[in-house]
Amino acid sequence: MSPKTLYDKIWDAHVAHEADDGTCLLYIDRHLVHEVTSAQAFEGLRMANRKVRAPEKTIAVPDHNVPTTMGREDPAQMTEESRIQVEALDKNAKEFGVHYYPVSDVRQGIVHIVGPENGWTLPGMTVVCGDSHTATHGAFGSLAHGIGTSEVEHVLATQTLIQKKSKNMKVEITGKLKPGVTAKDITLAVIGETGTGGGTGYVIEYCGEAIRDLSMEGRMTVCNMAIEGGARAGLIAPDETTFAYCKGRPHAPKAGAWEQALEYWKTLYTDEGAHFDKVVTIKGEDIQPVVTWGTSPEDVLPITGVVPAPEDFEGGKVEAARRSIEYMGLTPGQKLTDIEIDTVFIGSCTNGRIEDMRAAAEVLKGKKIKEGMRAMIVPGSGLVRAQAEEEGLADIFRDAGFEWRLAGCSMCLAMNPDQLSENERCASTSNRNFEGRQGYKGRTHLVSPAMAAAAAITGKLTDIRELM
Amino acid sequence: MEKFETFSGIAAPMPLVNIDTDMIIPKVFLKSIARTGFGANLFDEMRFNRDGTEIPDFVLNKPQYRNAQILIAGDNFGCGSSREHAPWALDDFGIKVIVSTSFADIFFNNSFKNGMLPIVLPQEQVDVLMADAEKGENARMTVDLEAQEITTSDGEVIKFEVDAFKKHCLLNGLDDIGLTMEKEASIDAYEAKAAAERPWA
Numbered sequence: 001m002s003p004k005t006l007y008d009k010i011w012d013a014h015v016a017h018e019a020d021d022g023t024c025l026l027y028i029d030r031h032l033v034h035e036v037t038s039a040q041a042f043e044g045l046r047m048a049n050r051k052v053r054a055p056e057k058t059i060a061v062p063d064h065n066v067p068t069t070m071g072r073e074d075p076a077q078m079t080e081e082s083r084i085q086v087e088a089l090d091k092n093a094k095e096f097g098v099h100y101y102p103v104s105d106v107r108q109g110i111v112h113i114v115g116p117e118n119g120w121t122l123p124g125m126t127v128v129c130g131d132s133h134t135a136t137h138g139a140f141g142s143l144a145h146g147i148g149t150s151e152v153e154h155v156l157a158t159q160t161l162i163q164k165k166s167k168n169m170k171v172e173i174t175g176k177l178k179p180g181v182t183a184k185d186i187t188l189a190v191i192g193e194t195g196t197g198g199g200t201g202y203v204i205e206y207c208g209e210a211i212r213d214l215s216m217e218g219r220m221t222v223c224n225m226a227i228e229g230g231a232r233a234g235l236i237a238p239d240e241t242t243f244a245y246c247k248g249r250p251h252a253p254k255a256g257a258w259e260q261a262l263e264y265w266k267t268l269y270t271d272e273g274a275h276f277d278k279v280v281t282i283k284g285e286d287i288q289p290v291v292t293w294g295t296s297p298e299d300v301l302p303i304t305g306v307v308p309a310p311e312d313f314e315g316g317k318v319e320a321a322r323r324s325i326e327y328m329g330l331t332p333g334q335k336l337t338d339i340e341i342d343t344v345f346i347g348s349c350t351n352g353r354i355e356d357m358r359a360a361a362e363v364l365k366g367k368k369i370k371e372g373m374r375a376m377i378v379p380g381s382g383l384v385r386a387q388a389e390e391e392g393l394a395d396i397f398r399d400a401g402f403e404w405r406l407a408g409c410s411m412c413l414a415m416n417p418d419q420l421s422e423n424e425r426c427a428s429t430s431n432r433n434f435e436g437r438q439g440y441k442g443r444t445h446l447v448s449p450a451m452a453a454a455a456a457i458t459g460k461l462t463d464i465r466e467l468m
Numbered sequence: 469m470e471k472f473e474t475f476s477g478i479a480a481p482m483p484l485v486n487i488d489t490d491m492i493i494p495k496v497f498l499k500s501i502a503r504t505g506f507g508a509n510l511f512d513e514m515r516f517n518r519d520g521t522e523i524p525d526f527v528l529n530k531p532q533y534r535n536a537q538i539l540i541a542g543d544n545f546g547c548g549s550s551r552e553h554a555p556w557a558l559d560d561f562g563i564k565v566i567v568s569t570s571f572a573d574i575f576f577n578n579s580f581k582n583g584m585l586p587i588v589l590p591q592e593q594v595d596v597l598m599a600d601a602e603k604g605e606n607a608r609m610t611v612d613l614e615a616q617e618i619t620t621s622d623g624e625v626i627k628f629e630v631d632a633f634k635k636h637c638l639l640n641g642l643d644d645i646g647l648t649m650e651k652e653a654s655i656d657a658y659e660a661k662a663a664a665e666r667p668w669a
């Protein structure tokens with residue numbers, strides 16, 4: 001048998017039907033559902049008198065729209081449209097009998113945090129969700145990608161997706177990371193290197209010592225942004241770290257089944273000599289704490305850098321950079337550490353996990369945020385929130401002057417009331433710095449949780465290494 | 469998708485050319501979470517005054533056309549945006565068949581996906597149908613997809629063309645999902661095998 005990549009193995013294990021032209025029906029093990037992209041799909045089922053084929057493999061949770069302030073059960077806190085979307089999910093989940101974590105459930109949270117946390121996401125699975133950041137689940141060595149509403153309906157009805165295979169890409173991060181450098185810096189550095197289109201048409205496998213050394217939380221951060229590099233999915237081969245994370249989770253296999261699963265999971269790696277269509281290698285020690293300066297996730301620079309000039313670029317990027325710099329209200333040559341910040345947002349499916357909370361708390365311990373700073377921490381799930389409370393992190397946040405919120409997507413996409421106002425500048429741990437993403441004319445700098453916390457204290461983009 | 473079956477229904481005349489998707493369903497109504505319910509706002513700005521009262525002259529507000537299932541329309545029907553809300557709105561109102569000399573491409577395809585039949589005919593034949601539709605409530609036309617025929621209230625038979633595959637899908641009520649469901653045996657077999665090999669999943 002010819003050597004296979006991890007992607008090849010998972011793909012081959014899920015082809016339910018292959019047509020002569022190579023179009024496959026890929027079987028889906030886990031379907032995650034949230035309120036924004038599912039309503040019309042459920043409605044489609046209803047109109048066609050169809051059922052959800054595998055409700056036991058379908059997990060729904062409202063996250064994008066929900067308020068993150070206390071007392072949010074009060075519908076008056078939501079805009080009319082949001083309320084309708086959340087209520088629709090309540091109703092659809094009940095009617096179609098899928099697993100559901102309503103807003104009132106402590107397990108509610110961002111769909112990509114809820115899945116792994118409850119043991120729904122496991123190695124070797126196929127996972128889909130009507131959301132592009134489904135790539136997150138690839139951290140477990142599961143093939144995970146985002147789909148559109150009509151595909152949501154297709155999966156609900158058939159538990160399969162009509163797919164053609166992507167190409168294989170390897171991203172290797174060799175060696176060790178330097179102090180102050182995190183998973184967020186890795187994933188941003190990779191996008192800085194490959195560009196936002198670098199992964200288009202590929203499924204990326206991240207490997208190398210620096211990746212192996214990451215916790216599951218860190219691996220999820222890396223895979224989360226595979227989509228920002230254009231890839232459909234990102235993968236990391238499962239290992240002892242993965243197995244230890246999965247063990248004992250509510251929906252992970254139990255005794256007996258666990259051993260059987262483990263035996264299979266241990267076969268999930270890329271064979272020696274398997275072919276990759278594209279390879280990118282980055283030295284771990286070369287990666288520095290980074291920030292984005294522009295309005296594309298590829299606009300990445302080490303925090304020690306300066307705002308570039310449009311002429312530093314080539315082709316279409318010249319104009320794009322000009323537009324970005326103007327939108328962001330920056331001056332070429334300006335030191336990144338001189339950029340003043342109005343707001344800090346820590347959260348999202350990129351950096352809303354317990355480890356991110358800990359990283360922020362470590363920086364904030366015994367400190368106060370800068371006067372006038374608006375700062376919020378939005379845990380990725382109710383369980384993350386509860387654990388942070390238990391570990392005393394929440395007190396550190398509150399004492400420092402942060403708002404300590406309830407779980408949801410919040411200011412990552414600003415569909416709920418958490419939004420930037422015009423020209424408000426934010427250091428954010430989320431994944432997209434697009435124009436208007438966090439609010440009309442809002443300005444976003446993507447950073448790691450530690451760097452976000454540091455910016456809250458100093459009021460500027462800050463090199464975390466100076467606070468260490 | 470429901471199977472498309474032969475039916476007799478009232479045809480409403482809308483000779484206006486270039487009826488676009490914004491007319492069919494204005495964008496302020498796209499915020500809904502459902503695919504249904506758009507019928508209430510079908511042709512909203514042509515059908516209602518700002519205060520919500522009906523504009524009596526609009527064809528679908530006339531008593532004889534309130535239950536129309538067929539639209540005989542002017543050229544280039546459904547131009548504009550790709551919003552699938554346009555066929556959703558027509559369908560929700562009860563329109564199953566639209567006849568015109570031409571359709572915007574996306575609208576044309578979207579209609580089939582929603583179990584509706586857009587029919588393209590030469591001008592003379594559209595004129596015949598338009599004149600028949602003008603007769604109002606008593607002018608029930610019959611649409612037979614299998615035979616590819618429309619029969620007017622006077623018994624005149626007009627033949628039409630339709631893509632063989634799309635016809636097959638409509639007659640059998642098949643959409644993408646329906647087609648996948650034809651491979652259900654493969655999915656069942658896969659599921660059984662996977663359940664044995666990876667029971668935890």
Ligand code: SF4
Nearest residue numbers: 133348349409412413
């Ligand atoms: S946190 Fe942001 S990126 Fe993640 S699912 Fe929510 S909106 Fe999407």
